[in-house]
Amino acid sequence: MRAPAEAARPLGVRPARPAWRPSRLELFVLAYLALTGAVPLAAALVQLARTSPADTWRAITAPAAVAAMSLSVKVALLAAALNVPLGLLVAWVLGRYRFPGRRLLDALVDLPLAIPGVVAGISFMSLFGPAGKVGRAVGAAFAPGGLLAWTGLDAPRLVGTRVGLVLAGLYVTLPFVVRTVQPVVIALDREAEEAAHVLGASALQRFVRVILPELAPAVAAGFGLAFARSMNEYGVAVLVSGNVAYETLVAPVYVYQRVEGFDFAGATGVAATLLALSLAVLGATHAVQRRSARHVA
Amino acid sequence: MSRDRLRRLGRTLGRTALILAAASYLALLVGLPLVNVYGQAFARGVAGFVEGLSAPEARHAAKLTLLVVAIAVPANTVFGLAAAWVVARRRTALARLVRVALDLPLAVSSTVIGLLVVLAWSPTIGLLAAPVRAAHVKVLFAWPGLVLATVVVTLPYVAREVLPALYQLERAEEEAATVLGANRWQTFWRVVFPAIRSSVVYGVILCAARAAGEFGAVSVVSGKLIGETNTLTLHVERAYAEYETISAFAAASLLTSVGILTVALDALWRRRGRT
Numbered sequence: 001m002r003a004p005a006e007a008a009r010p011l012g013v014r015p016a017r018p019a020w021r022p023s024r025l026e027l028f029v030l031a032y033l034a035l036t037g038a039v040p041l042a043a044a045l046v047q048l049a050r051t052s053p054a055d056t057w058r059a060i061t062a063p064a065a066v067a068a069m070s071l072s073v074k075v076a077l078l079a080a081a082l083n084v085p086l087g088l089l090v091a092w093v094l095g096r097y098r099f100p101g102r103r104l105l106d107a108l109v110d111l112p113l114a115i116p117g118v119v120a121g122i123s124f125m126s127l128f129g130p131a132g133k134v135g136r137a138v139g140a141a142f143a144p145g146g147l148l149a150w151t152g153l154d155a156p157r158l159v160g161t162r163v164g165l166v167l168a169g170l171y172v173t174l175p176f177v178v179r180t181v182q183p184v185v186i187a188l189d190r191e192a193e194e195a196a197h198v199l200g201a202s203a204l205q206r207f208v209r210v211i212l213p214e215l216a217p218a219v220a221a222g223f224g225l226a227f228a229r230s231m232n233e234y235g236v237a238v239l240v241s242g243n244v245a246y247e248t249l250v251a252p253v254y255v256y257q258r259v260e261g262f263d264f265a266g267a268t269g270v271a272a273t274l275l276a277l278s279l280a281v282l283g284a285t286h287a288v289q290r291r292s293a294r295h296v297a
Numbered sequence: 298m299s300r301d302r303l304r305r306l307g308r309t310l311g312r313t314a315l316i317l318a319a320a321s322y323l324a325l326l327v328g329l330p331l332v333n334v335y336g337q338a339f340a341r342g343v344a345g346f347v348e349g350l351s352a353p354e355a356r357h358a359a360k361l362t363l364l365v366v367a368i369a370v371p372a373n374t375v376f377g378l379a380a381a382w383v384v385a386r387r388r389t390a391l392a393r394l395v396r397v398a399l400d401l402p403l404a405v406s407s408t409v410i411g412l413l414v415v416l417a418w419s420p421t422i423g424l425l426a427a428p429v430r431a432a433h434v435k436v437l438f439a440w441p442g443l444v445l446a447t448v449v450v451t452l453p454y455v456a457r458e459v460l461p462a463l464y465q466l467e468r469a470e471e472e473a474a475t476v477l478g479a480n481r482w483q484t485f486w487r488v489v490f491p492a493i494r495s496s497v498v499y500g501v502i503l504c505a506a507r508a509a510g511e512f513g514a515v516s517v518v519s520g521k522l523i524g525e526t527n528t529l530t531l532h533v534e535r536a537y538a539e540y541e542t543i544s545a546f547a548a549a550s551l552l553t554s555v556g557i558l559t560v561a562l563d564a565l566w567r568r569r570g571r572t
Contacts, residue, residue, distance in 0.1 A: 026391055029383050032376045033398050036449050040413035043424035047416050086322055093319040097312060105320055107564045108327045114556035115331070116510030118530045119549040122537045123330040126337055126546075134329070171326055203311070232406035234513035239534070252406040252513065259412055259517050264422055271409040282404050 044268055051265045059269030067246045068254035069273060075162065075250065076230035079169025080177075080223050086170075087177025087222060088215070094178070095185030109178045112171050117235015120171060124240050128158035128167065135159070162248055164240035172233050173226035180222035184215055217292030224285030228278045334553045337546035349547035357524050358532035358548065364440060365515075365528060366508045369447040374501055377455025384456075385463035399453040407450060411517025414446045438520035443528060446514035451507045458500030462493040499562060506559045510552050 022030065048056060059065065094106050112120065127134045135158055141148040142155035156163050188211065196206045234252040241248040249257075251274050258267035339346050349355065380395050402410065416422070418436040420429045429436055436442045466489065474484045490497070512530040519526040527535065529548055536545035 022389075022391060025379050026383055026387070026389075029376065029379045029395060030391060032379075033395065036445070036452060037398055037401070039424065040410075040417040040449065043416035044413055046424050047422075089315065090319045090323060093316050097316060099316055101320070103564060105323055107560050108323045108331075110560045110563065111327050111331060111556065114506060114510075114560045116512055116530050116533075116549075116552050116556070118512045118533050119334060119510070119552050119556075120330055122533060122545055122549060123333045123337070125537070126542070127330060127333050133333075134325075167326075171330075174323075174326065228404060232404075232409075234406060234408050234516075235530075239537075252408045255406070255412055256408045256513070256517055259408075259415060264412075264416065267412050268416065271406075271412050274406055275404075275409060278404050278406075282400075 044272065047264060047268045048272065051268075055265055056269050059263075059266040060273055062266065064245050064249070065251075065254060065266065065270050068249050068251045069270060071162070071165075071249070072231045072251040072274075073277075075165045075169050076227045078166050079173055079230045080226035082166070083170055083173050083177045083226055084219055084223050087174060087226075088181055088219060090174070091178045091181035091185050095182045109175050113175050117172070117233070117237075118239065121168070121236045121239025124164070124167065124171070124236065125159055128164070128240075129160075130157070159240045160242035160248070162241075164242075165237055165248060165250065168233060168236035168240050169230035172236060173230050176225040176229050177219075177222035180225060181215060181218045184218040188214055217288055221285050221289045221292070224281050224288065228281045228285075231281075232274065232278055331553065331557075334546055334550050337542060338550040340546075341543055345543050346547050346550075349541070349544035350551075352541075352544055354523050354527065355532055355536075355544055355548055358527050358529045359551070361440065361443070361527065362509050362529040365443050365447050366505050368444045369451060369508045370501060370505045372448055373451055373504055374455050374497070376452070377457075377459060377500060377504070378497070380456040381459040381463050384460060399456050402450055402452050407511070407513025408517055410449050411446055411514035414442060414449065414514065414518050418442060418445065437518055438522065438526055440526070442518040443515050443526065446518045447508045447511050450511050450514050451504050454504040454507055455497070455500035458496045458503065459493055462496035463489075466492055495566075499566070502562060503559055506555045509555055 051059070090105075090109065094102060094109070126132050129135050130139065138158065139155045140146050142151070142153060143149065158164055158167060192210050193206055196210045201209065232252060233250075234256070237250050238253050238256070241250065241253070243249050243253050243257075251270055255267050255271050255274070258264070258270070338349070341348075350359075380399065383389075384392050384395050384399070415437060417424050418429060420426055420435075420437070423429060434441065436445065470488050470492075471484055474488045479487065510530060511528075512534070515528055515531060516534075519528065519531060521527055521531055521535065523535070529552060533545050533549045533552070536542075536548065
């Protein structure tokens with residue numbers, strides 16, 4: 001006999017399932033994530049547990065590992081710091097002005113996300129290398145008789161050096177800074193700017209006192225995203241840097257080389273450090289974004 | 298000239314200077330490398346381009362990449378739809394867990410993902426070493442490993458595209474379908490899917506482009522055996538290193554075209570409310 005509650009149920013309405021009992025759909029999602037996410041993460045934990053803490057510490061503090069990680073952090077800091085003003089400029093121009101070619105420029109911003117790193121890497125090499133168009137032009141500018149000869153400096157080598165790594169960092173982080181700041185530029189309160197203008201504030205004063213405080217949380221978030229992205233970059237970096245240990249070898253490439261050499265303890269130690277650092281930075285970034293979203297609302 | 302006109306002229310000049318500065322930065326950093334890909338690919342004309350692509354190792358690499366895409370993308374599409382549904386419609390611990398899982402691959406270096414796949418599936422040191430050996434399947438240095446690594450890297454794309462569309466959907470229509478006696482499949486295919494179709498299509502294209510362009514994780518798991526486990530991105534790297542410049546850029550131009558397609562679709566077709 002049917003239970004009275006079920007008999008009274010209107011047509012087509014299913015009884016509520018207790019929240020703790022997953023549906024078949026949820027079981028599928030869980031199984032998929034277990035295979036692709038949980039198993040590899042568990043494998044990393046097992047690998048860490050198999051290695052003695054002293055050995056793991058040694059793997060993380062090996063001079064080549066420390067050099068690679070600190071280079072990654074330094075390049076990421078520099079790339080993010082340079083791309084904050086430059087990305088802000090791009091976001092401002094795209095968000096505020098109407099001009100021919102704007103949509104093309106807007107589309108260009110997304111390309112570093114869409115084009116494989118290895119492709120950008122070889123294109124950078126062939127352009128910015130000593131034989132490439134840009135590389136030759138830079139060399140000529142610093143050569144006697146060149147535009148920058150008066151500096152007395154040697155022409156910087158744009159690839160195979162740390163300069164190349166920063167260039168790669170600028171390229172891969174551009175979309176993150178621009179796309180974080182651009183919506184805020186579009187949503188800016190024009191009336192506050194006009195009020196400041198009427199009250200006699202100069203363009204610089206209006207930017208520093210009125211606009212920048214509104215953009216600050218988005219700019220900070222853009223910096224965080226850009227830092228994490230640049231620190232984790234492999235594709236462009238492995239091609240443009242030359243990968244010389246202690247000189248131009250970054251942490252993601254170091255991890256790759258350790259696996260190639262079957263040094264799984266060394267690879268896992270650096271990978272775990274890299275992962276922890278980028279999760280910490282992204283966690284802080286999300287906190288900033290949430291706070292500023294609440295502030296706006 | 299009046300002071301007012303002078304000021305307006307100053308503002309126009311300032312604006313033009315800012316636009317030119319931004320345009321130059323984008324042109325130098327993104328535009329020039331992009332154009333250069335095609336310039337190098339066609340440096341010896343169409344014949345050189347075709348020759349670069351028709352080398353047996355290039356053709357094998359292209360086929361392997363298509364195989365990886367053909368498995369990884371449908372898998373991640375089914376998962377992405379299911380995961381987005383769970384996140385959008387359930388308030389459970391699992392829904393929160395899935396949300397985090399969808400963010401995670403984007404926060405991890407691609408070589409770290411490759412390492413994790415090795416640590417899980419290696420027949421010697423892997424967590425699943427015993428079952429892998431017992432099943433006599435070659436995962437690493439073979440196509441299943443390439444597929445696995447690509448699946449992990451491209452896990453979030455479909456779900457992240459579909460999720461906002463699901464949030465926007467009117468629940469009333471779904472409830473109406475249910476009340477009228479539609480089962481869950483019917484509700485999904487007749488009511489929900491038509492409403493989110495463009496997001497699904499774009500998510501699939503994005504996922505396919507990312508899967509074809511995946512480089513770091515497949516580098517770690519592939520072993521880079523030419524004619525066996527070399528995908529298109531690995532072929533680009535190897536050909537460039539061996540001074541087969543046109544062959545490298547010819548393959549690179551294919552990947553670039555796929556990337557441009559995704560950006561163009563995003564800009565022209567959806568425009569996401571960005572003005």
